[in-house]
Structures are given as C-alpha cells and as structure tokens.
Amino acid sequence: MDIGQWHSALEQLLLPAECLLCHALLSPRGAARIVCPLCRQRWRLVRPPWCERCGQPEPHFGPCRLCNQWPSALKSVRSAAWLTEGVQQAVYALKYGGLPRIADDLAAAIPQLHGETDGPSVLIPIPLARQRLRERGYNQSDMLARALGRKWRIPVFPDLLVRTRETPTQTALTPETRLANVAGAFGMNNEECSMINERSLIIDHWTLIIVDDVFTTGATLAEAARALEHAGARRIFGVTFARAAIPDFT
Ligand SMILES: [Zn+2]
Numbered sequence: 001m002d003i004g005q006w007h008s009a010l011e012q013l014l015l016p017a018e019c020l021l022c023h024a025l026l027s028p029r030g031a032a033r034i035v036c037p038l039c040r041q042r043w044r045l046v047r048p049p050w051c052e053r054c055g056q057p058e059p060h061f062g063p064c065r066l067c068n069q070w071p072s073a074l075k076s077v078r079s080a081a082w083l084t085e086g087v088q089q090a091v092y093a094l095k096y097g098g099l100p101r102i103a104d105d106l107a108a109a110i111p112q113l114h115g116e117t118d119g120p121s122v123l124i125p126i127p128l129a130r131q132r133l134r135e136r137g138y139n140q141s142d143m144l145a146r147a148l149g150r151k152w153r154i155p156v157f158p159d160l161l162v163r164t165r166e167t168p169t170q171t172a173l174t175p176e177t178r179l180a181n182v183a184g185a186f187g188m189n190n191e192e193c194s195m196i197n198e199r200s201l202i203i204d205h206w207t208l209i210i211v212d213d214v215f216t217t218g219a220t221l222a223e224a225a226r227a228l229e230h231a232g233a234r235r236i237f238g239v240t241f242a243r244a245a246i247p248d249f250t
C-alpha cells in the first residue's frame with residue numbers, strides 16, 4: 001500500500017457514506033465514490049463545437065485568440081466540465097478539503113484522449129510553488145494526475161516540472177496579464193531529467209500530458225508546455241477537470 005492508498009482507506013473509515021457536495025447518503029455500491037450520481041449529472045460537460053486546439057467554444061470570427069500564442073508542441077487541451085457551482089465545490093474539496101479521494105471522481109469525468117496519445121505517454125501535474133505545497137500539504141494537480149494514471153494505466157512523473165518562482169494568484173487577471181504573470185514560472189528538474197534519460201525514456205519521443213485542476217485562460221498550461229518544449233518535448237497535451245468561462249472572450 002502506498003501513502004495514497006493508506007490515505008483513502010483511512011478516509012473510507014472516517015467519512016460517513018454521504019455525498020461530499022449534497023450530503024445525500026451514498027449507496028453502498030457507490031461507496032468508492034465521494035460525489036453522488038445526481039451531483040455528477042449536474043456537472044455541465046464541455047462539448048464541441050470547440051477550437052480543436054484549446055477546446056474553448058469556437059470563435060465567431062477568424063482564428064482562436066486563446067491559443068494562437070501557445071508553443072507549437074502543445075497540440076490540444078481538453079477539460080471535463082464547466083466551472084459551475086457544483087464543479088467549483090468539487091474543485092474546492094480537492095484543493096482545500098484535504099480529501100484526495102475526490103480526485104478519482106474528478107478523473108472519472110475526464111474523457112480519454114483519443115488517438116492523439118498513441119505510443120508511450122506520461123502524465124505531468126502542474127507543480128505548486130513550494131510555499132503553497134507546504135501550506136496545503138499536497139498538490140491537487142498531482143492527486144488528479146495520479147487518479148488519471150490509475151484510470152488510464154500510464155505513469156505519472158510528478159517531479160519532472162518545477163516552479164522556478166512564485167506567481168501571484170491568477171484570479172482577477174485578464175488573459176493577457178495572466179500570460180505575463182506566469183512567464184518563466186516553470187523549469188525542468190535536472191536530476192529527474194537525467195534519470196529519465198538514463199532509463200532511455202527520451203522526452204522527445206513521448207507524449208506528455210500536463211494535468212491541472214482548472215483551465216482558466218490556458219496561460220499556466222501554455223507556460224508549462226513551453227518549459228517542456230525547451231527540454232525537447234514535441235507532443236504535449238493538456239487535461240483539466242474544470243474550465244472557467246471567460247467573459248467576452250470569443
Ligand atoms: Zn450529491
């Protein structure tokens with residue numbers, strides 16, 4: 001049993017069998033879940049028509065403004081659900097509730113990437129700044145990546161990407177200022193890179209799938225992809241559980 005399994009076993013013992021969001025009793029059959037089927041059905045899934053690359057609703061005119069500055073190795077990004085109230089609650093539970101088990105529920109909503117990921121792939125969570133990691137005790141993107149790794153049966157490299165500096169909270173920024181806010185925020189963990197190369201898992205032949213909890217403007221994913229591209233990555237995808245609607249941005 002690894003730490004994560006211990007943690008979920010402990011959670012199972014300590015938690016009442018009720019939905020984390022609406023507190024309805026969960027059927028014993030759904031006991032592995034922490035969000036009830038009704039709450040999950042209320043999540044509004046992100047669906048096409050969308051920009052093939054960033055997965056945002058299709059622009060009315062001309063090329064998509066959201067992803068035209070992305071590094072070329074970042075091929076496409078998909079999210080499971082729009083950031084409505086219930087989805088926001090689920091994200092908060094993952095982020096601040098100290099309930100990593102909810103990661104499995106969120107991962108279950110993320111659709112499999114088709115075809116794009118033929119060949120070996122690996123999941124890479126967006127790292128937290130060290131200070132925030134200390135405060136929170138875990139990285140929510142890491143939890144989500146591990147849950148996806150269990151679901152898709154692909155490995156997770158949690159230490160490959162590192163934050164090279166702290167970034168101010170993104171909440172109130174416009175798409176343009178968000179991009180500036182995260183510029184140069186990520187780098188590669190050299191030790192991890194050389195270990196990977198020793199195991200001849202060459203970064204430029206693998207499909208790298210970056211994992212984050214919420215997609216807001218894509219600035220964070222794009223910047224992380226930039227760091228991976230510098231290290232030689234050529235095929236990068238991104239997945240997030242939630243996606244915020246950007247007002248007046250089409
Ligand atoms: Zn519920």
Ligand SMILES: [Zn+2]
Binds near residue numbers: 051056066
């Ligand atoms: Zn786009």
